[in-house]
Amino acid sequence: MSTGTNLLWLGDFNQSLVLDEIRRAENISRVELAERTALTPQTVSNIVRRLLESGLVLEAGRRSSRGGKRATMLRLNAGAYYAVGLHIDPARTTLVVTDMRGRVIARSRRRTPVVHGPARVINALVRAVRLLVERSGVPAERVLGIGVATPGPIDSGGGFVVEPPNLPGWHSVPLREALESGTGLPVIIDNDATAATIGERWSGGVHRAGDMAFIYFGTGIGGGLVLGDRLYRGASWNAGEIGHVTVEPGGRPCPCGNGGCLETYLAPHAIVADAARRRGEEPPGLPRGSAAAIEYYARVCRAAESGDPEALATVRAAAAHLGSAAIGLLNVVDVPTVVLGGWGISRVGGIYRNAVAEAVSARSIARAVRGLRVETSLIGDDVAAIGAASLVLHTTYSPRFAPARG
Known part of the structure; x- marks a missing residue:
């Protein structure tokens, strides 16, 4: 699989802020964006223009008005990019492909072969991701990455799963590195309950x-x-x-x-x-x-x-x-x-x-x-699986919901 698109320009905070407001509101005008973000109308207009050119945002008609110019409404282009979510539960593994609103495009579930150790689980996941993306019909170049929800504790910085009580035999498993190597996609790992919260x-x-x-x-x-x-x-x-x-x-x-x-x-x-x-x-x-x-x-x-x-x-x-x-x-x-x-x-x-x-x-x-x-x-x-996909999405462009370390 080809590597997912890296939207480096979304690191701009104001741009991410506007895009996140558009996602939250579903339909919103430029005037409302300026009010909610405290940015100037000109700044909002410039950002919206770039978002429209990139295909991340679409114009959604005009709002009815009793007088004056009718406002052009904006909405997120949910099909601009996609994310893969994996939830590794000791009982079963769930995989999803979601659009940018977190709506499931494709889904699969399978037993987690925990008794055979982490290597077999990871190999099965790599194959399953490839098959699911292919079955979803989503262009591989539009997949931003893979989010993984797994029982804790985890070492998120290193991408390791560390001695989870319900996954026997998982001793500091380098899950992120293994999945990135096998799929060619960037991987984010988080605790399953935390991922579910995000989802x-x-x-x-x-x-x-x-x-x-x-x-x-x-x-x-x-x-x-x-x-x-x-x-x-x-x-x-x-x-x-x-x-x-x-x-x-x-x-x-x-x-x-x-x-x-x-x-x-x-x-x-x-x-x-x-x-x-x-x-x-x-x-x-x-x-x-x-x-x-x-x-x-x-x-x-x-x-x-x-x-x-x-x-x-x-x-x-x-x-x-x-x-x-x-x-x-x-x-x-x-x-x-x-x-x-x-x-x-x-x-x-x-x-x-x-x-x-x-x-x-x-x-x-x-x-x-x-x-x-x-x-x-x-x-x-x-x-949890949808939350895993949302790890990729909110990390890419949600400034309000960025992780806060204690």
Whole structure:
């Protein structure tokens, strides 16, 4: 595959600012751009001219007017460029090709062969990327790059995946270098929950403006934070790991080395085991992330959705732990919105949403002075893969959402 286009001129902050406003607004005039960016009308006109010439922006007709000159509206040319997103979950790997609005053009899913080690996973990913781009019909020269969402912790600067608890055998794997070598495309790597946060923000537009906390449900439990209109990554780029907040001191052992972490009560394998115990059965002991464990988990969620008493009690007990962890998180970061997403809540998201809302409204320190929105993802099960593609897009031209290191 040929290397993706490198839009070096988009490093100009004002230009990126105008383009980001056009993306957010969907349809906007030059006058409105000047008002929102505090740039002069002449500066806006010059920038818009360059964006039109590059094909990144299109004119979208004129706004109706009762008098005077009708304003020409502008919109993002979503088909100008594309990005590939990969989500490496221990249970399955999802690949997408998206346009510049984060809309999925092509998608594929496959089992992640984690038992065979990282080399086999990477080789399979290289082949899968090539096939998906070809199947999408997108010109290879219009693919900006590849975003990869993977369980943490990661060394983002070096492009290494470092000892993720749910990917056994991954010891400082140079994932970025391997994928760039195999595909010829630039690669950006981030924590899967952080990528999901970016994807939700990118695709959600005005519905996801402002600060928020995103809680990701996959084989493990993770989170991401938007603070001061910026993605907050923390000093080591691993902020938001709510799955490893202690909810039961001295409780269940966790692969991270601690005990009583939220993930040990909320992750699919934990739900499966707890549901079996409630039925008086021996927990099946299925490997976490295995096809059998995911199918068993899906059955529990379907049963809870249909009102099965044992399954519903199991999910509600897990949701209560989530509510306790959310209180601690919100007492620290004080954001107005919590979003729950990922394939792990596709049938039981309402139960978790209600549990968090009830816990925070009853027990958080700012409950008397703050309203809180708790919502499920606008994107759906593939939020991490779409978020991975959005890593490329927002890194290329979103100045407001540039990463902030703690």
